[in-house]
Amino acid sequence: MSVNGTPLLQLDGCDTYYGQIHILQGLSIEVHAGEFVCLLGGNASGKSTTLKTTLGIVSPRRGRVLFGGEDVTRRPTSYRIQKGMAIVPENRRLFAPMTVLENLEMGAYLQGGGAKDDFDRVYGLFPLLYERRAQLAGTLSGGEQQMVAMGRALMGKPKLLLMDEPSMGLAPILVERQFEIIKEVHQSGVALLVVEQNANMALSVADRGYVLSTGRLVLQGKASELAEHEDLRKAYLGR
Amino acid sequence: MDDFIQYTINALTLGSVYALIALGYSLVYGILKLLNFAHGDVFMVGAYIGFGMLNLLGGATSPVVPVWLLLTIMVATAMAGCAVIGVAIERFAYRPLRDAPRIAPLISALGVSFFLTYSMQLLFGAEQRDYNAFSLDNGVLFLKGFDIGNVRVPLLRIVIISSAFVLMISLWLLVNRTRTGKAMRATSFDREAAAMMGIDIDRVIRFAFVLGSALAGAAGVMFALRAPASVTIGFVAGLKGFTAAVIGGIGSIPGAMVGGLMLGFAESFTQGYVSTRWSDLAVFTILILFMLFLPQSLFGRADISKV
Numbered sequence: 003m004s005v006n007g008t009p010l011l012q013l014d015g016c017d018t019y020y021g022q023i024h025i026l027q028g029l030s031i032e033v034h035a036g037e038f039v040c041l042l043g044g045n046a047s048g049k050s051t052t053l054k055t056t057l058g059i060v061s062p063r064r065g066r067v068l069f070g071g072e073d074v075t076r077r078p079t080s081y082r083i084q085k086g087m088a089i090v091p092e093n094r095r096l097f098a099p100m101t102v103l104e105n106l107e108m109g110a111y112l113q114g115g116g117a118k119d120d121f122d123r124v125y126g127l128f129p130l131l132y133e134r135r136a137q138l139a140g141t142l143s144g145g146e147q148q149m150v151a152m153g154r155a156l157m158g159k160p161k162l163l164l165m166d167e168p169s170m171g172l173a174p175i176l177v178e179r180q181f182e183i184i185k186e187v188h189q190s191g192v193a194l195l196v197v198e199q200n201a202n203m204a205l206s207v208a209d210r211g212y213v214l215s216t217g218r219l220v221l222q223g224k225a226s227e228l229a230e231h232e233d234l235r236k237a238y239l240g241r
Numbered sequence: 242m243d244d245f246i247q248y249t250i251n252a253l254t255l256g257s258v259y260a261l262i263a264l265g266y267s268l269v270y271g272i273l274k275l276l277n278f279a280h281g282d283v284f285m286v287g288a289y290i291g292f293g294m295l296n297l298l299g300g301a302t303s304p305v306v307p308v309w310l311l312l313t314i315m316v317a318t319a320m321a322g323c324a325v326i327g328v329a330i331e332r333f334a335y336r337p338l339r340d341a342p343r344i345a346p347l348i349s350a351l352g353v354s355f356f357l358t359y360s361m362q363l364l365f366g367a368e369q370r371d372y373n374a375f376s377l378d379n380g381v382l383f384l385k386g387f388d389i390g391n392v393r394v395p396l397l398r399i400v401i402i403s404s405a406f407v408l409m410i411s412l413w414l415l416v417n418r419t420r421t422g423k424a425m426r427a428t429s430f431d432r433e434a435a436a437m438m439g440i441d442i443d444r445v446i447r448f449a450f451v452l453g454s455a456l457a458g459a460a461g462v463m464f465a466l467r468a469p470a471s472v473t474i475g476f477v478a479g480l481k482g483f484t485a486a487v488i489g490g491i492g493s494i495p496g497a498m499v500g501g502l503m504l505g506f507a508e509s510f511t512q513g514y515v516s517t518r519w520s521d522l523a524v525f526t527i528l529i530l531f532m533l534f535l536p537q538s539l540f541g542r543a544d545i546s547k548v
Contacts, residue, residue, distance in 0.1 A: 057437060059433065059436060059437060078441075079436055079437065079439055080439040080440075080441060083438070083439035084439070089437050091433075091434060091437055095431055095433070095434035095437070096434075097426070097427045097430050097431065097434070097435075098430065099426070099430055100423070100426060100427065100430070104423055104426075104427075107420070107423060108423065108424070108427050108435070108438045108440070109438060111420065111424060111438050111439055111440055112438075112439040114420065115420045115423075154438075158439075
């Protein structure tokens, strides 16, 4: 994977607060076009906040967010989405009282609710969603809901897909299936920034990884190297 | 039997006005989880805008335009005017308190309510205003109509009931079929997730105030066509609209409609079969019974069209 040239996404010394609580402490990371990067770390290490800072749900007090070389720190979420970001939020956060179809439409909200092409592409990846399109999202099983969340994020043809704990709450067999899908999405050319508790699984498919602890970067490197790293193995990989 | 028909028509008229008011409470509550206690006063201002428009166009005795056009203009200007007021209320009374504890915007809402009531009193006086709708075209709205058995259903009732239903159906279509409406439902269910889709939350909130206030404005004109209005009508009408919204399940659009109609029937039948003096008691007894025995209300929680 090429890491030359301007990164697709760059967080440059970001300090993000929730009220008085200092979450991200001078965090700098980058994701290149088409790259698969995973963010690891324990609870409250700032992984989710990193994604929210990237998408503009929270703004950093200091530091910059660059997307495609452009400073988007002061730009709203809608702008960043139009420029090619999308997210699969933690716990999926589907619109439960709305149908599968309407959930997908919301994923393409800024593109006017989704063109036929986008629906075709998403239904091609998840044929089940086509069968379930008129069903309320809240009535689906966990695995099906994860497909809706993925499909919803892919409706806007993102260049960078942010994923927050995609395997959380899924049965082991579904976790594998989930990572198959993630790989498929990655192979289609989408860059991924994935927060994942399941570090073994994440490092086995990602190109690179960052390890956070209390909002600071403590380790970074190629996924294959991180998987063998002594400290990381003790701390997160459990082997 | 004739009485029954008469009371039913009354119930539908009252009920559709209450339902229009209730929808405003529900739309705003669904998205902001805020009880907009100034909503009843927006309804009152709607009645006054209708009155101003009526006078501008020659008054009830000698209108310069045909009656149907006159009514359309009155309702349309009241809706537009109230929409503007709703947006202003949101911008100046609620938005600065968006992240404050929930009691703060509630107090702010009461403040806006008093502000609207007493600035209208200052401007237009405390006396009752009458549209004098009976004078329109020699009483066409009251004398013409169609008959069910021995009961004449006056044109005015037909106009009020049917236009209220047209407004409610339009709202339902807007919320369920349009992109903006779907964004409202998404925002109402999960505001942060909606923001993550790129939905502009401020715009959705503003839109909820536009819709709710416009419906209240239309309801104000409908109300004042039947009975004289004063600056204090907003209080009781607001309470009843709120009651209707709570009975139906606050946040739910079909709930607000059904709740409004239920109140209309309760009020009209109590007035007819018991006594006029007992009608408000009946309405608020229903509210208490619902809160005691069916707190999840008619269309609470799991409803599809929750907004």
